[in-house]
Amino acid sequence: MRCNHHVRLNCGITMPLIGFGTYSYPNDNKTTQIAVQNALELGYRHFDTAKIYGSEPALGKALNKAIYRGEIQREEIFLTSKLWGSDHHDPVSALKRTLKNLDMEYLDMYLVHWPVKLKPWVNYPVPNEDDFENLDLETTWAGMEKCLEMGLCRSIGVSNFSSSKIEWLLDFANTPPAVNQVEMHPMWRQRKLRKICGKHNIHVSAYSPLGGPGNAWGSTAVVNHPIIQSIAFKHNATPPQVALKWGLLKGSSVIVKSFNDERMEENIGSFDINLDGEDMLEIEKMEEMKIMRGEFHVNETTSPYKTIEELWDDEI
Numbered sequence: 001m002r003c004n005h006h007v008r009l010n011c012g013i014t015m016p017l018i019g020f021g022t023y024s025y026p027n028d029n030k031t032t033q034i035a036v037q038n039a040l041e042l043g044y045r046h047f048d049t050a051k052i053y054g055s056e057p058a059l060g061k062a063l064n065k066a067i068y069r070g071e072i073q074r075e076e077i078f079l080t081s082k083l084w085g086s087d088h089h090d091p092v093s094a095l096k097r098t099l100k101n102l103d104m105e106y107l108d109m110y111l112v113h114w115p116v117k118l119k120p121w122v123n124y125p126v127p128n129e130d131d132f133e134n135l136d137l138e139t140t141w142a143g144m145e146k147c148l149e150m151g152l153c154r155s156i157g158v159s160n161f162s163s164s165k166i167e168w169l170l171d172f173a174n175t176p177p178a179v180n181q182v183e184m185h186p187m188w189r190q191r192k193l194r195k196i197c198g199k200h201n202i203h204v205s206a207y208s209p210l211g212g213p214g215n216a217w218g219s220t221a222v223v224n225h226p227i228i229q230s231i232a233f234k235h236n237a238t239p240p241q242v243a244l245k246w247g248l249l250k251g252s253s254v255i256v257k258s259f260n261d262e263r264m265e266e267n268i269g270s271f272d273i274n275l276d277g278e279d280m281l282e283i284e285k286m287e288e289m290k291i292m293r294g295e296f297h298v299n300e301t302t303s304p305y306k307t308i309e310e311l312w313d314d315e316i
């Protein structure tokens with residue numbers, strides 16, 4: 001099945017190259033549950049959630065229902081969730097809560113959501129000015145490694161890490177991250193980060209691979225771009241399929257969200273289209289534009305990141 005094309009990670013386990021995103025706002029349990037059920041039927045086997053999305057319970061419910069009915073086995077699913085900033089103090093307890101939300105015994109991947117540590121009570125996505133603490137990445141990562149040792153997850157990784165932060169982490173990590181999940185699409189190509197991660201055998205997973213059209217913070221700039229549209233026309237494909245195939249050809253997995261059956265199927269169809277060298281060169285000509293900038297993690301007083309450039313170590 002096309003959804004089972006996979007990549008082998010540095011820790012030895014395999015991850016399907018197309019992931020099903022579950023972030024939606026507002027987060028509605030019933031809608032998410034139905035979408036996951038349909039996604040399973042269409043063949044999706046890799047599911048992406050995070051404590052802060054609020055989608056863990058609905059995702060877990062839909063997966064468990066399918067497992068209970070014998071439609072799939074737990075081992076056939078790749079399940080990712082993420083450590084929110086307020087949980088850097090204690091990743092083991094946070095992961096246990098995530099597993100309870102999901103009603104699962106283990107995750108396949110646990111990611112540090114952002115290189116940002118927040119006060120323990122900050123259970124909301126946009127922190128207030130006085131909610132920040134200094135990031136002690138060594139302690140956070142030791143907690144992530146403990147999760148792995150305890151068998152609460154099969155692999156650990158990071159998200160929204162710049163090249164410099166990856167190298168900082170590698171200075172002391174006993175277990176290197178298997179994945180760095182970052183924004184990546186034809187208008188945010190992550191050339192430098194892909195090179196550094198490639199050197200260290202860290203897989204780059206692309207979130208918002210379509211640029212998040214329809215999200216409050218997202219953009220239609222990628223799928224509406226004339227270059228993407230003309231490549232789609234040339235191959236009798238759709239612009240989202242071109243954007244997804246570009247990510248796959250760059251060696252990344254793509255975490256794409258659609259709760260609509262037709263678009264879910266269309267997105268899987270990206271495996272079947274072929275982009276040639278000329279198309280890839282055309283895409284290189286597109287202007288770059290970071291859509292998820294993470295301004296909410298920047299302030300001049302309490303955040304360790306006083307500017308957006310500091311958050312991304314100038315990779316913006």
Ligand SMILES: NC(=O)c1ccc[n+]([C@@H]2O[C@H](COP(=O)([O-])OP(=O)(O)OC[C@H]3O[C@@H](n4cnc5c(N)ncnc54)[C@H](OP(=O)(O)O)[C@@H]3O)[C@@H](O)[C@H]2O)c1
Pocket residue numbers: 020021022023024048049113159160181182207208209210211212213214215218240241255256257258259260263264266267292
């Ligand atoms: N690690 C992080 O910090 C981070 C940040 C952002 C996202 N993520 C993860 O990545 C996932 C995907 O990112 P995203 O949701 O921001 O962006 P995305 O997948 O690029 O775009 C999702 C939006 O595009 C629409 N869409 C999907 N397929 C389409 C198609 N074929 N044609 C037209 N529209 C289409 C969806 O609407 P419909 O549902 O109506 O189809 C939705 O509004 C998230 O759900 C989340 O799991 C992680």
